[in-house]
Amino acid sequence: MIQLKASMLVGTLLICAVGSLFIGGTPLEPSAVIHTLWNGGDLDFIINQYRLPRFLLAIGVGAGLGISGALIQGVLRNPLASPDLMGISAGTGFAATLLLVDIPDASLPLLASVAISGGIGAAIVIITIAYKYNPTPARLALIGIAISAFISSGIDFLLIVHPVEINTAMVWLTGSLWGRNWSQMPLIWLSLACLIPCAMYLAWRLDLMGLGEEAATTVGAQPERTRFIALILSVLLASVSVAVCGTISFVGLLSPHLARLLFGHNHKLLLPMSGVIGALLVVTADTLARGIDPPLELPAGVLTSLIGAPYFIFLLQRYQGWK
Known part of the structure; x- marks a missing residue:
């Protein structure tokens, strides 16, 4: 059954991804898409240089965010934890905005490295505060929300102070695959190729940590080491994903919950399925973003927020007695 x-x-992911090739400002017939994929032609730019890399990037970004969320929730045993709430997305956004208002045409390697550094920096601050006060999971979520809000205010300040230079930054901050192409492909897919096997190596340790730290220590799972490695992997996955397409919210929160609902708590299945669900969410959001009212294109992050925000409120109500 599983x-x-x-x-x-x-x-379903493959169907949605392939279907995204037909949708946009220029609706296309399947025969035209198939012919262009193999032979090129007048539609080569639309298909091979625009829509094809977009859905491949959407799969990679969604997978990275989904697995990142599953790692954070697994290692903290906190169903409200996600890259958004842990400040990773906000830190990445602040660092990228700081660079883009100063260098609007910053190269991809520079933008990616600065954005990833911002995400790592924000995560270090939150984790340091968390370990200092030894908070409950609910308090840890509140610390993440507080730091994220503080960083977001810094982003708003930059946008107000630099009103002329904000165009590039705004496209990036809203979470969109608009303008993305093959040049971003190596960053996301090479990162996933390196980080996902490492995450899968931790799967059985995360299962043991779900039984409690004492039980995990008894069987040699080394909870502190596992927690540290899992958090590092989660931060890197989320930071790379956000560096590629901006801040697409709530994917890291929703994907693990939906995967847990469908496949249970075994991390050997939960981690990859969280990635698949994350990819499906981002592919669907990106397809709808450019297909709702073409040629107008909405940011994919807006659509994921429309789904994720009500679901987050539902989770808060569900775990209102949880500490």
């Missing part, structure tokens, strides 16, 4: 669910989920 294998059937997984196969159906992957199949």
Whole structure:
């Protein structure tokens, strides 16, 4: 049954991804898309240089955010934890905005490295405060929200102080795959190729940590080491994903919850399925963003927020007695 669910989920992702090639400011017939994919032609730019890299990037970004969220929730045993609430997305956004208002045409390697550094820096601040006060999971979520709000105010300040230079930054901050192309492909997919195997290596340790630190220590899971490595991997996955397409909110929160609902708590299945669901969310959001009212294109991050914000309120109500 689980294998059937997984196969159906992957199949749905592939159908949505391929379907995204037909949708946009210029609706295309399947025959035209197939011909262009193999032979090029007048539609080569639309298909091979615009829509094809977009759906491949959407899959990579969604997978990175989904697995990042599953790692954070697993290691902290906190169902409200996510890259957004842990300040990773806000830190990445602040660092990228700081660079873009100063150098609007910053190169991709420079933008990516600065954005990733910002995400790592924000995570270090939050984790340091958390360990200093030894908070409960609910308090940790509040610390993340507070730091994220503080960093977001810094972003707003930069946008107000630099009103002329904000165009590039605004496109990036709203979370959009607009303008992305093959040049971003190596960053996201090479990162996933390196980081996902490391995350899967921690799967059984995360299962043991769910039983409690004492039980995990007894069987040699080394909770402190596992927690540290998992947090580093989560920060890197989220930072790279946000560096590619900006701040697409709530994917890291929703994906693990939906995966847990469908496949249970076994991290060997939970981690990859969180990635698949994250990819499906981003692909769907990006497709709808450019298909709702073409040629107008909405940011994909706006659509994920419309889904994620009500779901977050539902989670707060569900865990209102949880400490």
